Amino acid sequence: MPSLEFAERYSRQVLFTPIGAEGQKRLATARVAIVGCGATGSALASLLARAGVGYLRIIDRDYVEPSNLQRQVLFDECDAAESLPKAIAAARKIQAFNHEVAVEPHAADLTPQCAEELLAGVDLLLDGTDNFETRYLINDFAVSRQLPWVYAAAVASYAVTMTIIPGEMACLACIFPDSPRGLVETCDTSGILNSAVNLIASIASAEALKLLVGARDKVRRTLLSYDVWANDFVEISTAKPRAGCRACDLRDFVHLAGEGRPHITLCGRNSVQIHERHSPIDFEEVTRRLSPLGPVRHNEFVLKFWRDPYELTLFPDGRAIIKGTTDTAVARSLYARYVGS
Numbered sequence: 001m002p003s004l005e006f007a008e009r010y011s012r013q014v015l016f017t018p019i020g021a022e023g024q025k026r027l028a029t030a031r032v033a034i035v036g037c038g039a040t041g042s043a044l045a046s047l048l049a050r051a052g053v054g055y056l057r058i059i060d061r062d063y064v065e066p067s068n069l070q071r072q073v074l075f076d077e078c079d080a081a082e083s084l085p086k087a088i089a090a091a092r093k094i095q096a097f098n099h100e101v102a103v104e105p106h107a108a109d110l111t112p113q114c115a116e117e118l119l120a121g122v123d124l125l126l127d128g129t130d131n132f133e134t135r136y137l138i139n140d141f142a143v144s145r146q147l148p149w150v151y152a153a154a155v156a157s158y159a160v161t162m163t164i165i166p167g168e169m170a171c172l173a174c175i176f177p178d179s180p181r182g183l184v185e186t187c188d189t190s191g192i193l194n195s196a197v198n199l200i201a202s203i204a205s206a207e208a209l210k211l212l213v214g215a216r217d218k219v220r221r222t223l224l225s226y227d228v229w230a231n232d233f234v235e236i237s238t239a240k241p242r243a244g245c246r247a248c249d250l251r252d253f254v255h256l257a258g259e260g261r262p263h264i265t266l267c268g269r270n271s272v273q274i275h276e277r278h279s280p281i282d283f284e285e286v287t288r289r290l291s292p293l294g295p296v297r298h299n300e301f302v303l304k305f306w307r308d309p310y311e312l313t314l315f316p317d318g319r320a321i322i323k324g325t326t327d328t329a330v331a332r333s334l335y336a337r338y339v340g341s
């Protein structure tokens, strides 16, 4: 028997017949991983935690900044002032409004090397990322394990989503064998409306609920795009896998194999991420060493160091984001100088 608190909390959702008491129980035991916790990931995590999904794994490599607050609904001004990793800030916020949800935050970059560790053991993967490289990696992992996932993306006033049940319908690589050109623009270059994000996150989270309660016949079998400013609405059928698809037909998982993946990734906002070194960093020691050179501060999760015109954000595993340059050679040399090699 569910507790009284459980019954009361989800009473309005249980009244919705396609979910009902049985569906609500299924949600309580469901396990979901959300990759990327920016605008889309925040909205997805918030909706699913409030809906009573029992376990959420939140994976994000970034930290909260003031420019995020316009659309990233799980964060507040204190999170930005502390530069908290988004995964940590999201977990704290979720615990405050639904302590029954088990949240597992990972302040980490999803790479082929750690895909198994970060994505295994869940029923569903959700896309909250901002880049096609990671989406192809999610697609390869999901198709190789027959795991459903939901693609979601938003930029400017425009948003796109697609639900993927491997084997039953088209996968991401069926529809986009290569990164689509139109979506290469990012929210850092074209801006973004929070309404476009929340629209697509709402649609994707409804798809997630259908999959988690077993209503597969209700899953949308189209790639849906919607422009909230131009009022354009387009759907393309994804009902059948494409013969010859690299991922779901030929089962050639190049992105999961990680061939040729560079160690340095551009974050797309005048920043370079360095994650070549995988050894723990002693924040106290780095603080002592850097404080004669410029302002330094750290908490349990991040260390920040300012050396005009650069800003270095260091994570405990040695990963860093260097702001103020898009030149990987400059970022590498700053890292070697201030952190070590």
Ligand SMILES: [Zn+2]
Binding pocket: 170, 171, 172, 173, 174, 175, 241, 242, 245, 246, 247, 248, 249
């Ligand atoms: Zn495919």
